[in-house]
Amino acid sequence: MHEAPGLPRQESVLVPQGLASVSPTRAAAPETPFFFESGDRPCYAVLHAAARARASAPVVVHVHGLGVEQLTLYRQEVLVARAEAALGFPVMRYHARGHGDSAGDAAAVTLGSLIEDALAAADEAKRRTGASRVIWMGVRFGGLVAAMAGARRADSAGLVLWEPVLQPLEFFRAQLRFLLFSRVAGGVRPDATADQLIAQARAGQDVDVNGYLLHREILESSEGASLSVAMADWRAPVLLAQVQQRAKLAPGFEALATTLRDRGVPLSIAQVREEPGYQNLSNPAWECPALTRSIAEWLDALA
Amino acid sequence: MPWRETPEQLARARAEVPVTVATPLGTLFGIYTPADPAAPPAGRCAVLFTRPRSHRNRMWVEAARRLSLQGFSAFRFDYHACGDSDGESHFLDPNTPNRADGDAVLAMLRERFGESRFLVAGACFDARTALSMFVEPSNTVEGLVFFAAPVMELDTLVKAHADHKDWRHLLRALGNAENWKQLGDPGRWRYMATVLGRVARRGAPQTNGEPANDTPLADSFVQHFRALVRSRARALFIYGEADVELISFRVALDTVFARLSPEDRARLEVELWPGDVHGFLNLAMQRRSLERALDWFAQFHPAAADANSVATAPRH
Numbered sequence: 001m002h003e004a005p006g007l008p009r010q011e012s013v014l015v016p017q018g019l020a021s022v023s024p025t026r027a028a029a030p031e032t033p034f035f036f037e038s039g040d041r042p043c044y045a046v047l048h049a050a051a052r053a054r055a056s057a058p059v060v061v062h063v064h065g066l067g068v069e070q071l072t073l074y075r076q077e078v079l080v081a082r083a084e085a086a087l088g089f090p091v092m093r094y095h096a097r098g099h100g101d102s103a104g105d106a107a108a109v110t111l112g113s114l115i116e117d118a119l120a121a122a123d124e125a126k127r128r129t130g131a132s133r134v135i136w137m138g139v140r141f142g143g144l145v146a147a148m149a150g151a152r153r154a155d156s157a158g159l160v161l162w163e164p165v166l167q168p169l170e171f172f173r174a175q176l177r178f179l180l181f182s183r184v185a186g187g188v189r190p191d192a193t194a195d196q197l198i199a200q201a202r203a204g205q206d207v208d209v210n211g212y213l214l215h216r217e218i219l220e221s222s223e224g225a226s227l228s229v230a231m232a233d234w235r236a237p238v239l240l241a242q243v244q245q246r247a248k249l250a251p252g253f254e255a256l257a258t259t260l261r262d263r264g265v266p267l268s269i270a271q272v273r274e275e276p277g278y279q280n281l282s283n284p285a286w287e288c289p290a291l292t293r294s295i296a297e298w299l300d301a302l303a
Numbered sequence: 304m305p306w307r308e309t310p311e312q313l314a315r316a317r318a319e320v321p322v323t324v325a326t327p328l329g330t331l332f333g334i335y336t337p338a339d340p341a342a343p344p345a346g347r348c349a350v351l352f353t354r355p356r357s358h359r360n361r362m363w364v365e366a367a368r369r370l371s372l373q374g375f376s377a378f379r380f381d382y383h384a385c386g387d388s389d390g391e392s393h394f395l396d397p398n399t400p401n402r403a404d405g406d407a408v409l410a411m412l413r414e415r416f417g418e419s420r421f422l423v424a425g426a427c428f429d430a431r432t433a434l435s436m437f438v439e440p441s442n443t444v445e446g447l448v449f450f451a452a453p454v455m456e457l458d459t460l461v462k463a464h465a466d467h468k469d470w471r472h473l474l475r476a477l478g479n480a481e482n483w484k485q486l487g488d489p490g491r492w493r494y495m496a497t498v499l500g501r502v503a504r505r506g507a508p509q510t511n512g513e514p515a516n517d518t519p520l521a522d523s524f525v526q527h528f529r530a531l532v533r534s535r536a537r538a539l540f541i542y543g544e545a546d547v548e549l550i551s552f553r554v555a556l557d558t559v560f561a562r563l564s565p566e567d568r569a570r571l572e573v574e575l576w577p578g579d580v581h582g583f584l585n586l587a588m589q590r591r592s593l594e595r596a597l598d599w600f601a602q603f604h605p606a607a608a609d610a611n612s613v614a615t616a617p618r619h
Binding site for chain 1: 305306307308313316317319321322323329330332334354355356357359360361364384385386387389390392393394395428582583584585586587588589
C-alpha cells in the first residue's frame with residue numbers, strides 16, 4: 001500500500017453539497033459487462049470506462065455487501081460508479097461467487113472466498129484499464145472484505161468504507177434481530193433468540209433470514225475478524241461514510257476513526273443521515289445522492 | 304433444500320452471455336443463457352422478469368441454468384432505471400408495466416439469437432410486465448407464469464366512481480378498508496361476487512371494437528389479459544391465500560375470468576397456495592415457486608408435448 005501524491009493529510013468531514021450532477025442516470029462512457037475467473041468460477045462484472053482523462057487515475061473496485069444487501073444497495077452502487085467514472089476514474093463492479101449472476105453456491109461463500117474474489121477483481125480491473133493503483137470501495141460487509149484484500153496489496157491507493165461492518169458476528173446478530181422484530185410485528189412470537197439462531201446455524205441447521213439462509217461457512221470463516229484489526233497497517237487515505245439517522249458518529253466508527261487518526265492515516269468522514277432498509281428491497285430501489293456526492297468529492301480530491 | 308450448483312449448471316454458467324440492449328429509455332443490461340447443445344432443443348426462450356435481474360436469492364439465475372440444461376434458452380435483464388441499466392429512478396406501478404423494455408428485449412432475442420417462441424414469468428410488477436408481452440403480436444409468447452400481482456388500481460376506482468353511477472355502491476364498498484378486511488371471509492366474497500356479476504352483466508360501450516373495461520380492475524390489466532386470451536397462449540396464475548394482492552385477483556376471477564368461453568378458460572390455470580407467495584420471504588416458498596414454474600415450463604418442451612399432447616398451438 002502506498003499513498004498517492006497530493007492527498008489530504010488532515011481529517012476532514014465532508015458535507016455533501018457540490019458536484020450537482022453527480023448521479024448520472026445514464027452512462028457517460030461505455031459500460032462493459034463481462035465474466036472473469038475467480039476460484040475456478042466465472043464472476044460477473046461491469047467495467048465503467050472513465051468519461052474523461054485523468055492523469056494516473058487509479059481504478060476503483062467496488063466490493064458489494066453480503067447476501068440480500070448485494071441487491072438492496074445495488075442501484076446506489078451503480079450510481080456511485082457512474083459518478084466516479086464521470087470524474088475520470090475507471091470503475092469495476094463485480095458479483096462475488098454465490099452472488100448475483102456469478103457462479104457458485106451461497107452456501108460455499110466464506111470470508112476467504114470473498115477476499116479471493118476481490119483480489120481477482122482488482123487484478124482484472126488493472127489488466128483491463130492499465131491502471132497501476134486501486135482504490136477500494138467496500139459496501140457494508142464488503143468494507144471488511146475490501147480492507148482485508150487491500151491490506152494484502154502494495155497498490156492500494158485508497159479505501160471508501162460505506163457503512164462498514166466492524167465485527168461480522170454483530171452484523172449477523174443485527175440481521176437476526178431484524179428478523180425477530182419483523183416476526184413480532186407480524187404477530188408471530190419468535191421461538192428463539194438471535195444467539196440461539198446463531199448457534200443453530202453453527203450447528204449446520206437451516207436458519208432462514210427472510211428467504212436467505214445464514215450459512216455456517218460464512219459464520220465460522222469470519223469469526224474473530226474485525227475491521228480495526230484488518231486495518232492495523234493501513235496507511236492510504238480512507239473515507240468513512242456513515243449512513244445512519246443518528247447525528248453523531250456511531251461509537252464503533254468513532255473508535256475506528258480515532259485509531260486511524262492516531263496512526264496518521266489521512267481520514268475523511270462523511271455522515272449521511274439516512275437509514276436504508278438494508279434487508280428490504282424497496283420500490284424504487286434505494287438511492288442516496290448525498291452519499292454519491294460525498295464519495296465523488298473525496299475521490300475528486302485524491303488525484 | 305437451498306440451491307446447490309451442480310457441475311452441469313456450472314457449465315451452463317460458463318456459457319452465459321452478457322448482453323446490452325439499446326432502447327429509447329437507455330441501455331438495458333441482461334444475461335442470455337443459451338440452451339445446452341447436448342439437450343434436446345425446446346425451441347423456446349424463457350424470459351424471466353424481475354429487479355434486480357437475479358431475483359431474490361438468485362431464483363432466476365438458478366432457473367435460467369436449469370432451463371438451459373433442459374434445452375430451453377433463457378434471458379434475465381434489468382429494466383431501465385433498475386440494476387445495471389440506464390434510466391431515471393421512479394416508482395414501479397404494477398398497473399404501468401415496463402412493456403417497452405420487454406418488447407425491446409424480445410425483439411433483440413429474435414434478431415440477435417434467432418429466438419422465435421417465448422415463455423415469460425414474473426411476480427407482482429414483473430408478472431404484470433410479463434403479461435403485457437401478449438399485446439405485441441410479433442412477440443409470440445406461448446406461456447406465462449404469473450405470481451401474485453395486484454390487478455386493480457385506486458385511480459381506476461376513483462375515476463369509475465365519478466363516471467359510473469351504477470358502480471357507486473360497489474366502489475364505495477371496495478374503497479372501505481373495513482370491507483376489504485372482511486373479504487377474507489368466503490361468505491363475504493360470495494356476496495361481493497354476486498354484486499360484481501350483477502353490475503358487470505349490465506354491459507358496457509364498445510371502444511375500438513373491444514368492450515370497454517366495465518370492471519373495477521385496472522384498464523391495463525384488462526387490456527393485457529384480453530391480449531393473453533386472444534393469443535391462445537397458456538398461463539398459470541399463482542397467489543398465496545395470505546397475499547393482499549389476492550383481493551383484487553378474486554375480482555378478476557369473478558369478472559374477466561368468469562366471462563371466458565370454456566375453451567379459453569381451460570388454457571388459464573389458477574392455483575391458490577397456503578401462505579404468502581408475494582414476497583418470497585421464506586426459502587420454502589421460494590423453492591416451491593421456482594420448482595412449479597420450471598415444471599410448468601417443461602410442458603412446452605416438444606418432447607413433453609409429444610408425450611402428453613398438452614401443448615396448444617398459439618394462433619400467432
